[in-house]
Amino acid sequence: MSVAPVEAISIGASAGAVQALLRILPALPADYPIPLFIVVHVPPDRSNALVSLFAAKCQIAVREAEDKEPILPSTVYFAPSDYHLLVEADRSLSLSMDEPVNHSRPAIDVLLESAADAYGPALAAIVLTGANHDGAAGLKAVCAAGGTAIVQDFADAQVATMPEAALTACPSARVMTLDDLIPYLLTLAAT
Amino acid sequence: MDAALVPDGPMQNGVEDIEIQLLLEALYQRYHYDFRHYARASIKRRLLQARSQLGFASFSAMQDHLLHDPATLPRLLNYLTVQVSEMFRDPSYFRALREKVIPHLRTYPSLKVWVAGCSHGEELYSLSILFREEGLDQRTLFYATDINPDALRAAEAGVYPLEQIRKFTENHQKSGARSSLSDYYTADYGRAVFDKSLRSQVVFSDHSLVTDAVFAEMHLISCRNVLIYFDRALQDRALGLFRDSLARKGFLGLGSKESLRFSAHAPAFADFVREEKIYQRQDV
Numbered sequence A: 001m002s003v004a005p006v007e008a009i010s011i012g013a014s015a016g017a018v019q020a021l022l023r024i025l026p027a028l029p030a031d032y033p034i035p036l037f038i039v040v041h042v043p044p045d046r047s048n049a050l051v052s053l054f055a056a057k058c059q060i061a062v063r064e065a066e067d068k069e070p071i072l073p074s075t076v077y078f079a080p081s082d083y084h085l086l087v088e089a090d091r092s093l094s095l096s097m098d099e100p101v102n103h104s105r106p107a108i109d110v111l112l113e114s115a116a117d118a119y120g121p122a123l124a125a126i127v128l129t130g131a132n133h134d135g136a137a138g139l140k141a142v143c144a145a146g147g148t149a150i151v152q153d154f155a156d157a158q159v160a161t162m163p164e165a166a167l168t169a170c171p172s173a174r175v176m177t178l179d180d181l182i183p184y185l186l187t188l189a190a191t
Numbered sequence B: 001m002d003a004a005l006v007p008d009g010p011m012q013n014g015v016e017d018i019e020i021q022l023l024l025e026a027l028y029q030r031y032h033y034d035f036r037h038y039a040r041a042s043i044k045r046r047l048l049q050a051r052s053q054l055g056f057a058s059f060s061a062m063q064d065h066l067l068h069d070p071a072t073l074p075r076l077l078n079y080l081t082v083q084v085s086e087m088f089r090d091p092s093y094f095r096a097l098r099e100k101v102i103p104h105l106r107t108y109p110s111l112k113v114w115v116a117g118c119s120h121g122e123e124l125y126s127l128s129i130l131f132r133e134e135g136l137d138q139r140t141l142f143y144a145t146d147i148n149p150d151a152l153r154a155a156e157a158g159v160y161p162l163e164q165i166r167k168f169t170e171n172h173q174k175s176g177a178r179s180s181l182s183d184y185y186t187a188d189y190g191r192a193v194f195d196k197s198l199r200s201q202v203v204f205s206d207h208s209l210v211t212d213a214v215f216a217e218m219h220l221i222s223c224r225n226v227l228i229y230f231d232r233a234l235q236d237r238a239l240g241l242f243r244d245s246l247a248r249k250g251f252l253g254l255g256s257k258e259s260l261r262f263s264a265h266a267p268a269f270a271d272f273v274r275e276e277k278i279y280q281r282q283d284v
């Protein structure tokens, strides 16, 4: 496990994402200092609905990521629908319309691999519920870069396929339930 | 430095990043393709793909080939540029052009339209069809430009796999179509071959928004999903080029996730259809 303080958190979720994120994100205070980048698999045109849904329920600021915007603390960034979300080494965000990865655009792998590259050991990445294998390669990259890798407890996940695949790709990942995750995220902010 | 003093682990990344920087520099100096200021995370991803699929052990080995064997260039370019497109992608953009921009364009006796970063021509044929439906095709000259020669060749051919046609047709209808897409192509061995009259007034040309200059005065520039691949400085360079290319009160259309918000050139443009990223050139 890394000792560097966590400077960014990336989350990937698919089937069951909304319910899982509704447990976690509203638990973060408005001044939660660490930025969060989130990819949820949604059909094209749905993403703005996610942003307004979570903005209404969260204290922390929730936004759709914009191309080339500098990353701010205390902000949750959702990938827009039909674009990949990437993190740049200068700690800004980029969007791309490259081919879908794992049949998905946005893809969790694309976010996690670029975030691992940008933040190295200062990244915590979480793969939540989902019915495919997106995020597995990404979580492996997070481990390789010395970051903190976490997968949702299989019994706790609405669909366990995605966290299972991620744990197989990255066996050193920590396994947590949503109930474990909330205090854990709060402690990250305290260090 | 003593090898023992070089830490491993994250430093590995450091070496790769140096190699990528050098590779892009070599590409620029040898062939004048300038990717040095493209958004790096996406370039890196695609170069990693190229490295593994073209079978190079390292980016340095790739650079060696690139410098000494020009045949490596087109193969690499197909990784470095992203050829993902659709006809009438974002139908609401084309609907806004039809309903809000075309009425202004009608007042001109002759028109010039520039499709910058035209990829395989999907956006160009969309506009060509739209202008025909609106009765402006006879007075319009189109310029379709890109830096990828394979893409330009494909754009000139206007042939697409039939399995894409359903999506194209659906998009076209949502754009407020006044005709049927099937009026413009013939099906042939699993391919849709678009009517060559759609490109009778089109100039296809190799032109880079990074290294080339203004070449004509335009009434409409459509440049979608190209600027997102650039860093901010480069986006500004391209937007400056558009500013200088547009006639008084000319129009600029960008991709749905692109905007002038962070640009030094923003004052030269006014929002025209805000939600569709359509701007109008202002006198400043």
Ligand SMILES: C[S@@+](CC[C@H](N)C(=O)[O-])C[C@H]1O[C@@H](n2cnc3c(N)ncnc32)[C@H](O)[C@@H]1O
Pocket (backbone or CB within 6 Å): A097, B081, B082, B083, B084, B085, B086, B089, B116, B117, B118, B119, B120, B122, B123, B145, B146, B147, B148, B151, B207, B208, B209, B210, B211, B223, B224, B225, B226, B255
């Ligand atoms: C993702 S495609 C966009 C295609 C189309 N405009 C659309 O929105 O569907 C990006 C295109 O930009 C081209 N491109 C990349 N760099 C360029 C440059 N410096 N100047 C002109 N075109 C460029 C690529 O070759 C590719 O064809």
